[in-house]
Amino acid sequence: MNSEAVSALIAKNPPLKAAKAQLEAMEPGAYVIHRSWGFGRIKDYDEAAQRLIIDFKNKKGHAMDPAFCLTTMEILPANHLLVRKETDPKQVAELIAENPVQLVVETLQTYDNHATTAIDLEITLGQVIGEDKFKKWWAATKKAxxxxxxxxxxxxxxxxxxxxxxxxxxxxxxxxxxxxTRSARRRITLAEELIEAIGKKEINTDLSVVLTGVAEAVKSSNQLDPSERLYGAAVRDELARHLGIDPATFEPQQPALVANARDLPAIAEKIPVHFQARFLELVNATHPIEGRDILFNLLKTSQGKFTTECINFLVEQGHADELAAVLKRWQTEQNLRAPVLLWIVKNRHSKKFAKLLNDLITPRLLGAIFFAIDYEALQASSARRIPLADILSDDTELIADLLSTADPETARDLANTLMLNQGFEELTKKSLLARFIKIFPKIQTLVDSEAETREEQLIVSKASYERKREEYETIVSKKIPENSKAIAAAREHGDLRENSEYKMAKQEQQVLMAHKTNLERDLGRARISDFKDASIDQVSVGTVVEVASVKDGHHTTYTVLGAWDGDPEKHFISYKTPFGAALLGKKTGDVINVKTDASDEDYAIVSIARYADKAS
Structure with missing residues (x-):
């Protein structure tokens, strides 16, 4: 906008006088960033309409009121990174690829006081570099x-x-x-960064204050848990060595912090990944006699990358044969937990571990995997992903490998276990069952029978539906969690082959899971009815039927109701019972034959009425 255009705009709207400099900066060719439209360039100014014409990325020739732009749009300086991307793309590309730190320096130079928030800087850099490449680029740049x-x-x-x-x-x-900072955790982290920064170069800064601060935090801070204290001691000792000070002069020493074997699983759960190998070396050196048994115990309860570290360490220490035997025993005792199972299936074809794992790749391992997935799903408080379930789905050869030595009966049992498992969505179950069927085609009958069962609807009353629903909620929210806790507690008692508590809890789990599945299936098929559409032309669900025994003429009245509404004392019968099914569709005067375990009797239908009429 030239001065005449700005003056005309101010004459029309006097309060704009305070923003005269901003308005004059809105000249054709200037680059802008708009709160809603993003990056753009002023193309022209329409004096007649008093509108700026701006080319935005996805909106060319957009007309905007300059007064409105004062609060929603920023005029960018020529050295702004977004402008430079347009005017000098080659140099910006070179900085992005070869000198990212200099790119950030030059970007900061365009801000007042040479400073901006991390959020703003990341937004600007992300627009220049592109969303698909920015995350990886920024992670490396931040380290530099x-x-x-x-x-x-x-x-x-x-x-x-x-x-x-x-x-x-x-x-x-x-x-x-x-x-x-006075945070013990932060001081340990900073000391570690300092060790990385100084490396082997000569330094003039007195770092004794850092060593003293870390040593005091490790010795007496109540902010640290045992794993943090151990790691802090390791950082303290490394810094001491850098400064030429004997680490043995500090207390507590690292071996003292791992002296109690009972504390080690909790410590292992929280130590940093890059300290895991050193932790295992320390444990092994501190416990020269019982070290191997402690390491196996740590493996048993390990998770994540620590599982891999434990196994690698045991193999490197010459315990490969013992490891194979222990894994096989844990499988027999049903003591293989999810992280170890995940490691086994991931490494089953590796050259390093194939021999060690060969005897484990059996149908029994698939059963252990299903149990671990089901257990984790029951323990989860949210719909978090289950790595074992993911790999079973993603690794298309895994089920075939595990079923390679299975007989048809074992495969069918495992397929049934899959169908009852809580850790898979229905579509995933069908996909996994297809892999079973490819190897054992007869398992298709499982899928067919389930589909047939689901197709048939169940007519039920609202009251009986609510009772079933309450029963289902009790199983899911109370009985299954209680059973899971009982299984977990029983597992801690040792050898599961002789563990009667564990076996009873597992049997109860099978009953509960089967009951839960049946309830889910039935509730899904249920159609609630008030029985008001029942007809008196013939017996249907919701009719009151008077029958007479052909044998002795005795009259009895029955009410045929929903699938879950049977009540013998009131002579309510479900239409799904043999007697109810025999009555359906019959008319007044018809004779039906009802066979039971104890008798075979004929009944004549005397009258038919509507239950809804009598109930009202």
């Missing part, structure tokens, strides 16, 4: 920024990246942060 003395890196996204007037060494910056 942390080591650059020119830039102050924030701890939180709401804090600012600052381009310093005077560069500060990485160790001095860490030292500054160390002195400004």
């Amino acid at each position: 920024l942390a080591k650059d003395p020119r830039i102050s890196v924030p701890q939180k996204k709401t804090e600012c990246y600052v381009l310093r007037e005077t560069p500060v060494s990485a160790e001095d910056e860490i030292l500054e942060q160390f002195n400004s």
Whole structure:
């Protein structure tokens, strides 16, 4: 906008006088960023309509009121990164690929005070680099920024990246942060960063204050749990070695922190991944006699990457044969837990472990996998993903490998177990069953019988439906969780082959899961009725039928109701019973024959009435 156009706009709207400089900056060719439309460029100004014409990425030639733009649009300087991407794309591309830290430096230079929040910086860089590449690029760039003395890196996204007037060494910056915090955890983390920063180079900064602070945190801070204290001691000792100080002068020593074998599983659960191998070495050295047994116990309760670390360490220590025997025993005792099972199936074809795992790849292992998936699904408080279930679905060869030595009966039992499993969605179950059927075609009858059962609707009263629903809720919310706890408690008692509590809990689980599945199937088939559409032309669900025994003439009145409404004392019978089924469709005067275990008797239908009429 030229000065005449701005003056005309202000004359029409005097309050705009305070924004004269901003309006004059809205000239053709200027690049802008709009709150809603994003990046664009002013193409022209329509003086007659008093509208800016702006080309946005997805909206060319968009007309906008300059007064409105004052609060919603920013005029970008020529050195802004988004502008440079348009005017000098080659240089920006080179910085992105070869010198990302310099790109950030030059970006910060365009802001007032050479600082902006992490959120704003990431948004700008993301627009320039592209969403598909930004995440990986930014992860690597942040690591480089942390080591650059020119830039102050924030701890939180709401804090600012600052381009310093005077560069500060990485160790001095860490030292500054160390002195400004009293958090024991943060001090240990900063000390670790300091060790990485100083490496093997000569340093002039006095780091004794850091060593003293970490040593005090490890010794007396009540903020640290046992795993954090152990890791802090390891960081303390490494820093001491860097400073030429004997780590043995500090207390507590690392071996003392792993001396109690009962504490080790809890410590192992929380230690950092990169410290896991060192932790195993420390445990083994601290417990020279019972170390092997402790390591196997840690493997038994391990999870995530620690499972792999345990197995690799045991193999490296020459315990491969013992490991194979222990895994086989745990399988027999049904003590293989999900993380170890996951490691087994992932490594079953690896050259390093194939021989060790060969005897485990059996139908029994598939049963253990199903149990572990079901158990984890029952324990989960939310719909979190189950890694074992994912790999069983994603690895198309896994079921075939596990069923390679199965007989048809075993395969059918495992297919039934799959159908009752709580850890899979219905579509996934069908996909996995298809793999069973490919190997054992007769298992198709399981799917067919289930489909037939689901097709048949059940007519039920509202009251009986609610009773079934309450029964289902009790099983799901109370009985199954209680049973899961009983199984977990029984597992801790040792060898499951001689564990009667475990066997009883497992049997109860099978009953509960089967009952739950049947209830789900029945509730899904149920159609609630008030029986008001019943006809008196013939017996149907919702009719009151008077019958006479052909043998002795004795009259009895029965009410034929829903599938779950039987009540012998009231002479209510379900239409699904043999007597109810025999009555359906019959008319007054018809004679029916009813066979039971004790008798074979004929009845004549005397009259038919509607239950709804009598109930009202």
